[in-house]
Amino acid sequence: MIALTGANGQLGRLVIDHLNKAGAAGIRALVRSPEKAQDLSGPTVSVVEADYDRPETLAPALAGVDRLLLISGSEIGQRARQHKAVIDAAKKAGVSFIAYTSILNADKSPMILAKEHRETEAALKASGIPHVLLRNGWYLENYAGTVAAALEHGAVAGSAGTGKIAAAGRSDYAEAAAAVLAGNDTSTRTYELAGSSAFTLADLAGEISAQTGRKIPFNNLPADVYAGILVQAGLPQAFADILADSDMAAAGGALYSDSKDLEGLIGHPSETLKGFVQVQVG
Incomplete structure (x- = not known):
């Protein structure tokens, strides 16, 4: 039996x-x-209640499960605790293999977002359960709002400088997770899952320009200024700060890797920036 948390989410x-x-x-x-x-x-699919914040729901949900995909939660600041509850329940239920959706370069990333992933990776190691770390890179879909804003305001804004971003489509990461869960290898290992090709935010602006026939520049901004723009666009301050921090980290290479682990798992190149922008601009 294969189980996955967060199954009702986009990745799940x-x-x-x-x-x-x-x-x-x-x-x-x-x-x-x-x-x-x-x-x-x-x-082939049964739906079961499993609430991170109600541990009493976790053990019954995991009864009889052999392999578990722990999709990282969405509640930043609560995730390490929530993930630990799932791992503890999995151990009690006798789950023999866990795959976890971590973040690219988690062990050395300076991103605020990486901290809870490192804590979860440590909890998995301490559990003694064989596990795979699926260190997902940035999703191309993370830039859907950026493209929409560029079309409306005539520029791509960010704080990533000339940092390369090895992003891939959400479906690529989902396919990789499915390949691991359905595969024969249940050994403990780590995959750095980076897109087949990398781009800078200037490249993103150039691709939007090429496909729309408009001149869309990239405006590289100080992180606090960029966070302010995100707040003006309607994002909560805390989330805007995290996104700005992620951009700053990307400037230093935190969202880049030349690893071919993703291609190896899915058997084909990941979604391209050109194809993603094409869908966004319609």
Whole structure:
């Protein structure tokens, strides 16, 4: 039995799709609110309640599970604690293998976001359960709002300077997770999952320009100025600060790797910047 947390999220749903394509027979979708995820139910998929903040729901949800995909939670600041609750429950339930969606270069990344991933990686090591660290790079989809803002305001804004970003599509990362879960190798290992090609934010601006026929520059800004723009756009201050911090870290290479682990797992190049922008500009 394969189970995955956060199954009702964007990544979780794509992992289930890829597992079904791979012919996985038993999939358990762990969700906080089963009534909101009934469309996931099917011949190969069962939906079960599993709430990070209600540990009493975790052990029953993991009963009989052999392999677990722990998709990192969305509540920044609470994730290490929540992930530890899942890992503890998995150990009690006898789960024999866990895959965890971490972040690219987690062990050395200066990003604020990397801290909870490192703490979760440490908890997995301490558990003694064989596990795989799926250190996902940035999602191309993270730039959907950037493209929309560029089309509206005529510029790409950010603080990443000339830093290269090895991003890939969400579906690429989902396919990699499904390949690990459905594969034969259950040894402990780490994958640095980077996109097949990297780009700078200036490259992103250039691609938008090329596809729209407009001159869209990249404006590299101090992190506090960029965070202020994000707040003006409607983001909470704390989240805006995290995104600005991530951009600053990208300037130093935190979101870049030349690893081919992602291509190796999925068997093809990841989604391109050109293809992503094409979809966004319509």
